[in-house]
Amino acid sequence: xxxxxxxxxxxxxxxxxxxxxxxxxxxxxxxxxxxxxxxxxxxxxxxxxxxxxxxxxxxxxxxxxxxxxxxxxxxxxxxxxxxxxxxxxxxxxxxxxxxxxxxxxxxxxxxxxxxxxxxxxxxxxxxxxxxxxxxxxxxxxxxxxxxxxxxxxxxxxxxxxxxxxxxxxxxxxxxxxxxxxxxxxxxxxxxxxxxxx
Numbered sequence: 001x002x003x004x005x006x007x008x009x010x011x012x013x014x015x016x017x018x019x020x021x022x023x024x025x026x027x028x029x030x031x032x033x034x035x036x037x038x039x040x041x042x043x044x045x046x047x048x049x050x051x052x053x054x055x056x057x058x059x060x061x062x063x064x065x066x067x068x069x070x071x072x073x074x075x076x077x078x079x080x081x082x083x084x085x086x087x088x089x090x091x092x093x094x095x096x097x098x099x100x101x102x103x104x105x106x107x108x109x110x111x112x113x114x115x116x117x118x119x120x121x122x123x124x125x126x127x128x129x130x131x132x133x134x135x136x137x138x139x140x141x142x143x144x145x146x147x148x149x150x151x152x153x154x155x156x157x158x159x160x161x162x163x164x165x166x167x168x169x170x171x172x173x174x175x176x177x178x179x180x181x182x183x184x185x186x187x188x189x190x191x192x193x194x195x196x197x
Contacts, residue, residue: 001027001117001120002026002027002028002029003027003028003029003051003052003116003117003120004029004030004031004049004050004051004052004120005022005028005029005030005031005050005051005052005053005054005116006030006031006032006033006034006040006043006044006048006050006052006053006054007019007030007032007033007034007053007054008033008034008035008036008037008039008040008053008054008055008056008059008067009035009054009056009059009082010035010036010056010059010060011035011056012035014056014105015033015034015035016033018054018082018105018112019033021109021112022109022112022113022116025109025113027113027117028113028116031048031050032048032050036059036061036062037055037059037061037062037063037064037066037067037070038061038062040053040055040067040071041062041067041070041071041074044071044074044075044077045074049075049077050077051077051078051116051119051120052077052078052079052080052100052116052119052120053071053077053078053079053080054080054082054116055067055068055071055079055080055081055082056081056082056083057081057082057083057102058083058084064081068081068099078099078100078119078120078122079099079100080099080100080101080102080103080115080116080119080125081099081101081102081103082103082104082105083102083103083104083105084104084105084106100119100123100124100125101115101119101124101125102125103115103125137175137178140161140171141171141174141175141178143161144157144161144168144171144172144175145175145187145191147160147161148172148175148184148187148188148191149188149191154168154169154172172184172187175187179191
């Protein structure tokens with residue numbers, strides 16, 4: 001069985017490297033390579049529907065999670081996130097966005113092709129990042145992180161989450177610890193780097 005694949009990564013060297021790697025396999029048909037999420041969305045809107053979309057998590061302008069949401073609005077095709085960040089914040093989005101899986105860009109050719117075929121058949125992947133130390137954000141921490149990304153103050157977050165300001169400060173302290181940052185500014189940078197929306 002041949003799997004039709006679309007690749008999206010803003011780094012051309014990485015994009016063409018992955019494309020060249022998997023194109024040597026006769027069971028893979030690359031139907032498009034794009035350096036931006038918008039170009040991918042435009043192509044999907046024209047009716048090009050691959051079996052699997054390999055999508056970089058951390059891209060400028062439209063980040064991977066936002067592109068994924070828009071892909072789901074256009075077509076019901078599975079997305080595999082590709083990442084260079086071996087952290088659980090990105091791994092959580094595997095569930096938050098209902099994508100088929102999350103793979104490191106350092107994955108072997110054989111494992112990548114195997115993963116593509118699994119997802120093309122309707123299966124989901126168990127990320128190879130699950131072996132990392134378990135510092136997942138709790139649902140409440142994730143919600144507060146999103147409020148933080150929206151620029152809300154501690155008082156506004158407390159109102160949005162129906163919590164006291166003191167409780168929000170405790171959650172922020174835990175969040176900063178998991179991100180290994182000291183303040184809001186550093187947290188915003190770290191969350192943004194990891195494509196957290």
